[in-house]
Amino acid sequence: MEFKSQQAIYIQIADHICEKILRNEYQSDEKILSIRELAIDVSVNPNTVARTYEYLEEQGIIYKQRGIGYFVAKDAITKILLLKKECFFREDLPWLFKNMRLLGIEFSELQEKYTRSTDI
Amino acid sequence: MEFKSQQAIYIQIADHICEKILRNEYQSDEKILSIRELAIDVSVNPNTVARTYEYLEEQGIIYKQRGIGYFVAKDAITKILLLKKECFFREDLPWLFKNMRLLGIEFSELQEKYTRSTDI
Amino acid sequence: MEFKSQQAIYIQIADHICEKILRNEYQSDEKILSIRELAIDVSVNPNTVARTYEYLEEQGIIYKQRGIGYFVAKDAITKILLLKKECFFREDLPWLFKNMRLLGIEFSELQEKYTRSTDI
């Protein structure tokens, strides 16, 4: 796994897990990798993964069972969508539109790029 | 001037100056506020503004004259647009599209929000 | 470490590090002293070393890993040589030759001094 330097690694790992959940690669109540396993998997310090799990747990996306591990919450997808959409419409979109106007980018240009982009 | 806590203040000041230039509130070769003046103006430490100016100078957006002050570079607008557009199309847009698909947001919804938004 | 008063300390520290790299005292991807360690080592304020590292990072000579430290870039030697040679041939040498002619110094005199000098 490659990390951008501009964003905290623990956040990037969290996003990665959220995307997996959204793509149904994890089922509800499915056990996810242990902190140590994931740490080795993505080559970071276990503390960093612990931080990720703590962060996801705060948001109710995963839950832990002491001595066993971390599990995907039942309504994880709902919660992720709620959180991300809220942020998307409140922060990301206004910022996007402001930049478009400042940079003189037409909406039609956006549409063209969108239809052409197929990577998910 | 209000600052968000998530981003470095010196960057926010730099962005603010760039936006002013893009809006033609500064002419080419026009002298901008001195470090101390701007520091008082936005209520930060002069060192912080110095960091902003140093940062903008690196990018060729402003230049300095010894003992006189900082000035807007001739092709400042061009440079800002180049930098911001490059980042916009390389990073911001792909990220936007990826999120839209993950969150199940239709493009038509985007268009609606755009036409309704008028803040610049 | 002794500093000349005429040049910024953070630049002198940077030059010192570059020379170490050129002399192969540092390997590629080797971790260099932390900001605080080097600050104590050369008896300056940590901020000054931070400035040095930031300066070297801009030039691609070192890179950083969040929360871990700074490391020597893979092609650090190449980059240093490129930067220094470019400056040497573009600025230093013409200035040298101009001065020699102005001061009436023969090239043979230069050669004699060179062969006699052994300090590196």
Place this chain on the structure above:
Amino acid sequence: MEFKSQQAIYIQIADHICEKILRNEYQSDEKILSIRELAIDVSVNPNTVARTYEYLEEQGIIYKQRGIGYFVAKDAITKILLLKKECFFREDLPWLFKNMRLLGIEFSELQEKYTRSTDI
């Protein structure tokens, strides 16, 4: 007149005057431009030229007559040569040689550049 940003303008002006003297464009006891004239000539603040003249006077290269102006000292050429040569052999050459060895530049390369350079 064009100025490099890296060196103080008053020093660059002083060097320029010294070179003129070395090229015999000024005679002994010849009056040089007044502070205001030269300031207009090279487009700088008169204070800066005043600083230049003060600097040259300290070194005995020019002298002033109150109310009349500044004049080239009798032994100006001798003094300039003395100062510059001393600096050249004590500071510039050792620094040059050190850099050559660090950068792996052969002396023969220097010789070639020298014979080819004809600009004075």
Place this chain on the structure above:
DNA sequence: GTGGTCTAGACCACC
């Protein structure tokens, strides 16, 4: 532990 940022205040060279 690491680096990043900010403040406060100082001194300097330069214009």
Place this chain on the structure above:
DNA sequence: GTGGTCTAGACCACA
């Protein structure tokens, strides 16, 4: 007046 540099010390996020 201008910017440049340095110190001291603080707080923060991150690994």
